[in-house]
Amino acid sequence: MNITAIYSIGKMSFPSPWLALVLTFILTGIILRSQFSKTASAQYSDFVLTFILVWKFSVILTDFKMVLQQPLTILYFNGGKLGVVLASLAVFVQAYRKRATFSFAASAWAIALTQSGYQIIMVLVNDNAQWIELTTLFISSIALLMVVRKPTIATLQGFMGLHFIIALLQPVALTQQLSWLLTIVATLAVVKWQKELK
Amino acid sequence: MKKNIGMLLIVALLVIAVATYTKQQMAKDRELEINESLLGKAMDLNYKQTGLRKGDTPPDFTLTTVDGEEVTLSDYKGKKVILNFWASWCPPCKAEMPHMQKYYEKKAKEQNFEILAVNLTSEEKGDRLVEKFLQSYGITFPVPMDEDGSLAKTYQVITIPSTFILNTDGQIEHSIIGPMNEDLLETYVEGIN
Numbered sequence: 001m002n003i004t005a006i007y008s009i010g011k012m013s014f015p016s017p018w019l020a021l022v023l024t025f026i027l028t029g030i031i032l033r034s035q036f037s038k039t040a041s042a043q044y045s046d047f048v049l050t051f052i053l054v055w056k057f058s059v060i061l062t063d064f065k066m067v068l069q070q071p072l073t074i075l076y077f078n079g080g081k082l083g084v085v086l087a088s089l090a091v092f093v094q095a096y097r098k099r100a101t102f103s104f105a106a107s108a109w110a111i112a113l114t115q116s117g118y119q120i121i122m123v124l125v126n127d128n129a130q131w132i133e134l135t136t137l138f139i140s141s142i143a144l145l146m147v148v149r150k151p152t153i154a155t156l157q158g159f160m161g162l163h164f165i166i167a168l169l170q171p172v173a174l175t176q177q178l179s180w181l182l183t184i185v186a187t188l189a190v191v192k193w194q195k196e197l198k
Numbered sequence: 199m200k201k202n203i204g205m206l207l208i209v210a211l212l213v214i215a216v217a218t219y220t221k222q223q224m225a226k227d228r229e230l231e232i233n234e235s236l237l238g239k240a241m242d243l244n245y246k247q248t249g250l251r252k253g254d255t256p257p258d259f260t261l262t263t264v265d266g267e268e269v270t271l272s273d274y275k276g277k278k279v280i281l282n283f284w285a286s287w288c289p290p291c292k293a294e295m296p297h298m299q300k301y302y303e304k305k306a307k308e309q310n311f312e313i314l315a316v317n318l319t320s321e322e323k324g325d326r327l328v329e330k331f332l333q334s335y336g337i338t339f340p341v342p343m344d345e346d347g348s349l350a351k352t353y354q355v356i357t358i359p360s361t362f363i364l365n366t367d368g369q370i371e372h373s374i375i376g377p378m379n380e381d382l383l384e385t386y387v388e389g390i391n
Contacts, residue, residue, distance in 0.1 A: 008375055077293070120212075130223070
């Protein structure tokens with residue numbers, strides 16, 4: 001999706017992906033809580049917290065020089081795209097250490113809800129070509145329903161494939177689509193950990 | 199029964215999403231019809247204008263830059279324009295400058311944009327301050343001086359930094375309050391024509 005919407009709260013503007021992601025995190029948390037144990041949603045919100053904190057403060061690493069010159073940079077900025085990568089790395093490390101405590105079904109739901117939810121909300125908040133919006137909306141919904149109806153390794157891999165198709169259609173280059181790249185990594189990791197358990 | 203609550207929630211949310219999308223598209227179609235049925239610009243009179251909105255062509259201006267050159271906004275048609283309003287006493291504006299400079303150096307040609315960083319000169323304590331600041335940060339994009347504060351008033355700039363991003367036709371695509379880093383600037387500029 002091209003980002004066409006920017007929102008403002010008070011003296012600050014923020015782009016639509018932030019809104020989409022926050023909504024996705026909240027909805028996913030609620031759904032995990034209602035479908036699975038408290039542990040699943042607690043683990044999910046731990047990851048969300050790690051993600052946001054590392055993303056925000058990674059500006060110290062990504063813009064080290066500027067932070068030294070102007071310490072307030074930490075307040076104004078975040079780590080940007082590199083920050084998202086670093087934040088995801090932190091989440092993966094955290095997840096790796098807790099992998100034995102995961103329920104596969106809950107993990108599959110979490111991945112599917114986060115990725116499909118984000119894509120769907122991005123369609124709703126931004127204004128892109130209609131055919132791109134419609135296919136993104138349609139395929140994301142099908143992929144999500146497929147996983148939540150039957151959370152197996154096969155459906156999760158299918159989910160990954162469907163989102164690859166969505167990624168190909170977007171007006172943004174594949175390598176720039178972090179949401180899709182992170183979905184692959186998360187899926188592969190969860191599938192691998194599940195196989196190890198058996 | 200507990201097993202199905204999550205599933206029900208998801209289905210309900212998907213239905214809401216589809217309904218919202220359909221409603222949005224219908225509203226958009228209706229707007230198009232109205233625009234087509236009325237003659238071009240007469241339509242503008244029907245909107246109660248409060249400030250500059252997406253799709254507006256902002257008022258043109260000619261100002262002198264810190265380097266003594268004259269810049270006119272309309273001369274930049276054909277290029278995207280990042281029109282920034284700033285002052286040297288404003289910490290977030292200062293924090294944003296190096297990011298704009300970096301982005302300008304790296305991508306201005308490739309992504310076809312120009313940065314005009316209008317300085318609110320009437321609110322500065324001395325001219326030298328601005329010049330010194332620009333030098334110390336190695337700023338190379340034009341910095342027009344709004345000497346009497348009239349441009350900021352026309353553009354209804356209250357909070358700084360404020361930034362307008364204009365497309366190649368000179369229309370406003372985005373209005374942003376607050377500082378932006380390189381990534382965010384690029385995201386906004388790349389997404390428009």
